[in-house]
Amino acid sequence: MHQICWTISLLTILSLPAHGWGFFAHQRINRLAVFTLPPDMLVFYKPNLEYLATHATDADKRRYIIPEEGPRHYIDIDHYGQAPFPELPHSWQEAVLRFTTDTLNRYGILPWYISQMMSRLTKAFLDNDADRIIKLSADIGHYVGDAHVPLHACSNHNGQLTGQQGIHGLWESSIPELMADRTFRYWTGKAHYVKDISVNTWQIVLESAMAADTVLQLEKILSNRYTSGRKFAYEKRNGKLVRNYATAYVRSYHSMLGDMVERRMRDAINTTASYWYTAWVNAGMPALNKLQHCKVADEPIGRMATDMIGRQED
Numbered sequence: 541m542h543q544i545c546w547t548i549s550l551l552t553i554l555s556l557p558a559h560g561w562g563f564f565a566h567q568r569i570n571r572l573a574v575f576t577l578p579p580d581m582l583v584f585y586k587p588n589l590e591y592l593a594t595h596a597t598d599a600d601k602r603r604y605i606i607p608e609e610g611p612r613h614y615i616d617i618d619h620y621g622q623a624p625f626p627e628l629p630h631s632w633q634e635a636v637l638r639f640t641t642d643t644l645n646r647y648g649i650l651p652w653y654i655s656q657m658m659s660r661l662t663k664a665f666l667d668n669d670a671d672r673i674i675k676l677s678a679d680i681g682h683y684v685g686d687a688h689v690p691l692h693a694c695s696n697h698n699g700q701l702t703g704q705q706g707i708h709g710l711w712e713s714s715i716p717e718l719m720a721d722r723t724f725r726y727w728t729g730k731a732h733y734v735k736d737i738s739v740n741t742w743q744i745v746l747e748s749a750m751a752a753d754t755v756l757q758l759e760k761i762l763s764n765r766y767t768s769g770r771k772f773a774y775e776k777r778n779g780k781l782v783r784n785y786a787t788a789y790v791r792s793y794h795s796m797l798g799d800m801v802e803r804r805m806r807d808a809i810n811t812t813a814s815y816w817y818t819a820w821v822n823a824g825m826p827a828l829n830k831l832q833h834c835k836v837a838d839e840p841i842g843r844m845a846t847d848m849i850g851r852q853e854d
Contacts, residue, residue: 561685562713565805566596568720570681573813576731581820584828588674591836595678596685608645613686615648616695617749625749630742632656650692651741654683658737658819665823670834681812687744688808694752699759706785707759714790715801724802731813733821744811751800758796762789 561569571593574585585592602609620628629635632652635644644652657680664672691697691708699707716724734740763771766789773786785793794801820826 561689561716561805561808562709563597565712565716565720566600566682566685567593568716569685569805569808569812570596570678572726572728572809573681573731573816576728576810576813577817578731580825581731581817581828584670584673584831584834585677585816587833588836591674591838592678592681594838595675596682599679599682611645611647611649612653612683613648613650614692614697615650615745616697617647617693617745618695618752619647623750624746630738647695648692650683650687651738651745654680654687654741654815655738657683658815661816661819662822665820665826668826668831670831671836673831674836677816680815684744684812684815685808687741688748688804688811690748690751690755690804693745693749694756696752696756699756702756702760704756704759704763707756710759710785710790710793711755711797711801714785715794715797716805718787718790719794719801720805724805726806726809728806728810728813731810731817734814734818737815737818740811744807748804751804754800755797759793762793762796 571589574582574589574592577585599609599613603613617625617628627638629638630651632655635652657676661673661676661680664676686692689712691711696702696704697708699705771786771789772783774781775784776782777784820828
């Protein structure tokens with residue numbers, strides 16, 4: 541009976557909508573990040589390119605298995621006052637003392653969790669643990685991608701407070717899926733060393749938070765110009781007829797935003813690669829050519845979730 545329930549749960553997970561950038565963009569971010577790495581890292585990362593891309597969305601799938609996973613993807617930073625949010629400590633220990641762990645989890649822990657994941661990746665490099673390096677790298681790419689999304693740094697994360705339900709997917713899924721292969725430019729430069737991961741991550745989150753109002757306000761203006769019949773259209777996805785934003789509406793919103801989505805996606809690519817590179821450097825730049833023949837094997841999402849639960853206190 542337990543096995544039947546578990547199987548049903550997994551089927552439910554796979555049928556649920558994606559969070560974050562959506563499957564397309566998260567996978568594209570991880571894939572392109574690999575090609576900005578130096579040759580000494582590329583020798584190991586490139587053979588695992590498909591794993592890094594395919595598993596870029598594992599963290600979203602775990603949200604339905606691990607209760608603690610959800611808060612790792614966002615921070616409702618506007619709960620803590622006005623930008624630049626001086627009352628919010630960047631140190632996890634200080635933040636816990638001021639607000640309690642329960643409060644922090646209620647409003648999201650994304651920037652703190654990225655720092656924790658970076659410590660784990662550095663240790664994986666020190667241990668020459670090929671599986672851990674690639675799995676942690678895939679997850680870090682996901683969380684870094686989320687940090688670059690304005691609505692992941694805003695309590696009005698899906699327009700639910702302003703009658704704009706669905707804007708989350710419009711910004712981070714519909715626009716990349718429609719426009720990325722048509723107009724997006726992906727050249728980001730090479731991965732670089734980040735001296736202070738915490739400072740850099742908080743700057744990314746602050747930039748996202750500052751852009752959230754623009755994301756919401758421009759969509760509200762555009763929505764007022766469209767009737768519901770023109771704003772939405774039906775399309776087939778996974779064999780089902782679903783209502784989605786009409787192509788013309790997505791194009792118009794993208795035009796109003798300028799290069800915002802493209803720029804944030806491009807920055808996510810460079811930051812992901814730079815964080816991988818930084819963890820490697822901090823571990824003493826171990827020779828990865830010894831691991832170049834180690835290809836990480838796919839695992840069922842259930843087994844990966846169980847593995848993650850066992851490592852939460854690493």
